[in-house]
Amino acid sequence: MATLEIDRVRKTFGSLDVLKEVSIAIGDGDFLVLLGPSGCGKSTLLNMIAGLESITGGEIRIAGEVINDLPPKDRDIAMVFQSYALYPTMTVRQNIEFGMKIRRVPAAERARATAAAAEMLQMGHLLDRRPSQLSGGQRQRVAMGRAIVRQPRLFLFDEPLSNLDAKLRVDMRTEIKRLHQRLGTTIVYVTHDQIEAMTLATRIAVMRDGVVEQFGPPQEVYDRPANTYVGRFVGSPAMNIVPTRLEAGAAGAEAVVTLPGGEARIGAIPLSAGTLERCRGRDVLMGIRPEHFAPGRGITVDVDVVEPTGPDTLAIFTLGGVEVTARLEPFAASAGRKLDLAIKTDKVVLFDPGTETRLD
Amino acid sequence: MAAERSSASARRARLVGRAFIYGTLVLLALLYLMPLWVMVVTSLKSLDEVYAGSFIGLPRALTLEAWEKAWATACIGTECGGLRPYFVNSILMTVPAVVISTAIGAMNGYILTKWRFRGANLIFGLMLFACFLPFQAVILPMAQVLGRLGLAGTIAGLVFVHSVYGITFTTLFFRNYFVTIPDELTKAAQIDGAGFFRIFFAIMLPAALPIVVVSSIWQFTQIWNDFLFGVSFTSGASSPVTVALNNIVNVTMGRKQYNVDMAAAMIAAVPTLVVYVVAGRYFVRGLTAGAVKG
Ligand SMILES: Nc1ncnc2c1ncn2[C@@H]1O[C@H](COP(=O)(O)OP(=O)(O)OP(=O)(O)O)[C@@H](O)[C@H]1O
Ligand SMILES: [Mg+2]
Numbered sequence: 001m002a003t004l005e006i007d008r009v010r011k012t013f014g015s016l017d018v019l020k021e022v023s024i025a026i027g028d029g030d031f032l033v034l035l036g037p038s039g040c041g042k043s044t045l046l047n048m049i050a051g052l053e054s055i056t057g058g059e060i061r062i063a064g065e066v067i068n069d070l071p072p073k074d075r076d077i078a079m080v081f082q083s084y085a086l087y088p089t090m091t092v093r094q095n096i097e098f099g100m101k102i103r104r105v106p107a108a109e110r111a112r113a114t115a116a117a118a119e120m121l122q123m124g125h126l127l128d129r130r131p132s133q134l135s136g137g138q139r140q141r142v143a144m145g146r147a148i149v150r151q152p153r154l155f156l157f158d159e160p161l162s163n164l165d166a167k168l169r170v171d172m173r174t175e176i177k178r179l180h181q182r183l184g185t186t187i188v189y190v191t192h193d194q195i196e197a198m199t200l201a202t203r204i205a206v207m208r209d210g211v212v213e214q215f216g217p218p219q220e221v222y223d224r225p226a227n228t229y230v231g232r233f234v235g236s237p238a239m240n241i242v243p244t245r246l247e248a249g250a251a252g253a254e255a256v257v258t259l260p261g262g263e264a265r266i267g268a269i270p271l272s273a274g275t276l277e278r279c280r281g282r283d284v285l286m287g288i289r290p291e292h293f294a295p296g297r298g299i300t301v302d303v304d305v306v307e308p309t310g311p312d313t314l315a316i317f318t319l320g321g322v323e324v325t326a327r328l329e330p331f332a333a334s335a336g337r338k339l340d341l342a343i344k345t346d347k348v349v350l351f352d353p354g355t356e357t358r359l360d
Numbered sequence: 361m362a363a364e365r366s367s368a369s370a371r372r373a374r375l376v377g378r379a380f381i382y383g384t385l386v387l388l389a390l391l392y393l394m395p396l397w398v399m400v401v402t403s404l405k406s407l408d409e410v411y412a413g414s415f416i417g418l419p420r421a422l423t424l425e426a427w428e429k430a431w432a433t434a435c436i437g438t439e440c441g442g443l444r445p446y447f448v449n450s451i452l453m454t455v456p457a458v459v460i461s462t463a464i465g466a467m468n469g470y471i472l473t474k475w476r477f478r479g480a481n482l483i484f485g486l487m488l489f490a491c492f493l494p495f496q497a498v499i500l501p502m503a504q505v506l507g508r509l510g511l512a513g514t515i516a517g518l519v520f521v522h523s524v525y526g527i528t529f530t531t532l533f534f535r536n537y538f539v540t541i542p543d544e545l546t547k548a549a550q551i552d553g554a555g556f557f558r559i560f561f562a563i564m565l566p567a568a569l570p571i572v573v574v575s576s577i578w579q580f581t582q583i584w585n586d587f588l589f590g591v592s593f594t595s596g597a598s599s600p601v602t603v604a605l606n607n608i609v610n611v612t613m614g615r616k617q618y619n620v621d622m623a624a625a626m627i628a629a630v631p632t633l634v635v636y637v638v639a640g641r642y643f644v645r646g647l648t649a650g651a652v653k654g
Binding site: 078087146 | 542544545547548549550551552553554558562563566567
């Protein structure tokens with residue numbers, strides 16, 4: 001168990017800047033999720049923590065110790081890969097014991113550690129099979145078992161669930177969370193799935209093009225996205241970003257949105273007096289999560305499409321000239337009808353239209 | 361009635377078609393096997409019978425005389441010890457050359473795919489280029505190299521030549537196989553603490569068994585059947601069996617001993633046949649197999 005500090009870390013491949021001054025610090029026992037679209041440099045960063053890629057600039061420290069120049073085996077880490085990376089000609093048992101053999105762990109100790117891991121992951125009956133005789137979920141378990149017996153200071157996961165079908169992915173997600181609760185080891189976990197990130201993390205780092213756009217606890221990232229990119233990337237359906245004008249009203253900050261039939265005022269948006277003064281009368285972007293609409297007095301919209309999902313219904317309409325999604329109770333809306341909606345204004349966030357960063 | 365008749369005629373047409381197809385196949389197969397038949401029956405006849413009768417007929421008196429002579433007493437140059445010593449030469453040449461070229465090819469393929477370095481692709485490209493280099497182009501420079509190394513005219517020299525020439529092919533085999541094995545496997549092993557050689561011997565090589573078989577068979581047949589390098593770089597007692605066979609067959613004095621020639625040719629061909637029969641199915645499997653999943 002250990003803290004992890006990533007300090008102004010850079011990575012270049014030739015002339016290609018893959019990571020630009022990434023800084024992240026997490027505490028002992030934290031579950032850090034690196035979240036971002038394909039090609040943003042998540043795996044590269046993870047491989048640098050593991051020692052599989054060199055570090056172009058900056059420092060990585062585990063438990064306060066700079067590990068830039070340590071080979072992977074001396075970093076006291078374990079890693080689970082997307083393709084599981086099980087050794088194809090070895091049985092499950094040999095796969096799990098391979099690392100211990102190299103470290104010259106005595107046979108009795110190896111057997112004990114393997115048995116313990118097999119019990120924790122319920123794969124005792126698989127120990128004498130080869131990887132080709134296992135299902136995807138079972139391979140995933142073995143890969144985790146191989147990591148667990150190492151008893152590392154730090155677990156690294158690179159998209160471990162992306163090769164599984166939807167049902168199994170949810171099950172294994174729970175399993176990983178349970179594992180974290182049980183072992184309490186610090187984890188760094190790479191994914192491009194925002195639901196995985198939200199459900200697992202104690203800290204999320206949202207990445208884009210080699211830059212960390214926001215780093216914080218999941219609820220904070222969800223409620224107060226640092227910019228429109230994070231707002232759109234985290235949450236499903238994505239946060240609605242609506243062009244509006246900022247006015248000062250009786251209730252403080254008010255946003256004025258254009259509706260097909262005219263304009264509407266949405267009041268009591270939390271905003272500091274200074275920002276309100278500075279941006280008054282100017283155009284801003286308003287971020288509203290789909291669940292922050294509810295039937296009630298406020299704005300009147302023409303519902304365009306209705307998508308029932310079971311627990312709730314998504315209503316799609318035009319607001320401020322852009323398409324907006326609201327998450328409502330089943331049967332709360334029907335296509336082609338008018339609908340009165342209230343907005344939970346205390347949940348609304350505003351963004352600067354130029355930089356697209358959040359206004360406080 | 362009409363329907364019955366038409367179905368009967370359809371069946372007849374199909375039958376005729378079948379007969380035609382199989383007839384042609386059998387005919388072509390017989391044609392193809394004719395030389396082998398001639399070789400086998402001729403080798404089992406005495407020389408007098410060969411000259412008296414036809415080539416194709418069965419021997420009247422079955423005799424292994426020609427085989428014994430080809431193996432143990434036929435004269436090659438001034439030596440009259442048959443093919444046996446040259447057959448041994450060929451084994452002494454082929455086995456080490458197959459092992460060396462396959463081993464180096466496996467290592468090359470491993471490095472070119474799992475430990476990529478600047479210029480790896482260029483080096484691989486140059487190696488591919490060497491695959492297409494004709495034998496004739498390397499003979500003169502190779503003779504000079506062998507002379508400098510003091511290996512001219514020796515079996516060790518032939519082992520060297522075949523190993524070097526074979527590396528291009530074996531590297532191609534192994535590179536194309538290892539490229540299908542996910543790089544994450546190497547990474548996982550590195551984190552487990554395995555180094556360069558342990559990853560190779562404990563993980564890559566066992567996973568590459570099918571391609572080891574392919575590479576070995578390919579190299580074995582190439583090297584065993586080679587004539588040009590053998591005749592260029594050796595002479596007399598250190599020749600491989602292919603060169604000795606040529607010398608038996610090309611004796612110009614006296615009656616041509618067809619029965620001995622045929623037996624000798626078959627003796628020289630037996631090892632490659634055996635290799636194919638024993639390992640042939642692994643060959644096809646290895647060529648079509650991708651890396652093991654998981
Ligand atoms: N060895 C390399 N040489 C050159 N460029 C590389 C190398 N490895 C990665 N890259 C580039 O670095 C960028 C980040 O790659 P990385 O694998 O870290 O992305 P990722 O965020 O993990 O994406 P994914 O979700 O698809 O796995 C990509 O643009 C990729 O093309
Ligand atoms: Mg990746």
